[in-house]
Amino acid sequence: MIEDKAKELGRLIGQSPEYQAVKRANDALSQDAGAVALLRQMEQLRINAQQMLQRGERPTEEMEKQLDGLLGQVQGQSVYQRLVVAQENFDKVMGKVNDWIVDGIERGAASPIITLG
Numbered sequence: 001m002i003e004d005k006a007k008e009l010g011r012l013i014g015q016s017p018e019y020q021a022v023k024r025a026n027d028a029l030s031q032d033a034g035a036v037a038l039l040r041q042m043e044q045l046r047i048n049a050q051q052m053l054q055r056g057e058r059p060t061e062e063m064e065k066q067l068d069g070l071l072g073q074v075q076g077q078s079v080y081q082r083l084v085v086a087q088e089n090f091d092k093v094m095g096k097v098n099d100w101i102v103d104g105i106e107r108g109a110a111s112p113i114i115t116l117g
Contacts, residue, residue, distance in 0.1 A: 013097065018090040025083040032079045042070045
């Protein structure tokens, strides 16, 4: 019963305009070679910095400047900006869904009648 309802909710969320917008924006970003290259450079810098921290070293100022520069370049890309907006909108929807689930749980817990279907 709960599993079926959860799967139905997942299906409806997957069909929502907000989720579809995130999916389209992700697809567009992954097809933008320039943006992908910048993101890969950022990820490699992040990994390098994390490895340095694990060795007890501090990432260099040059690494921080490089990361800031890459971040600025990525954030300036319209394909990335569309993804951020789409993700924010989807996150708002998921926040509402969570609130509705919590409300349903509270109502169910307060109900003296137990139903099986």
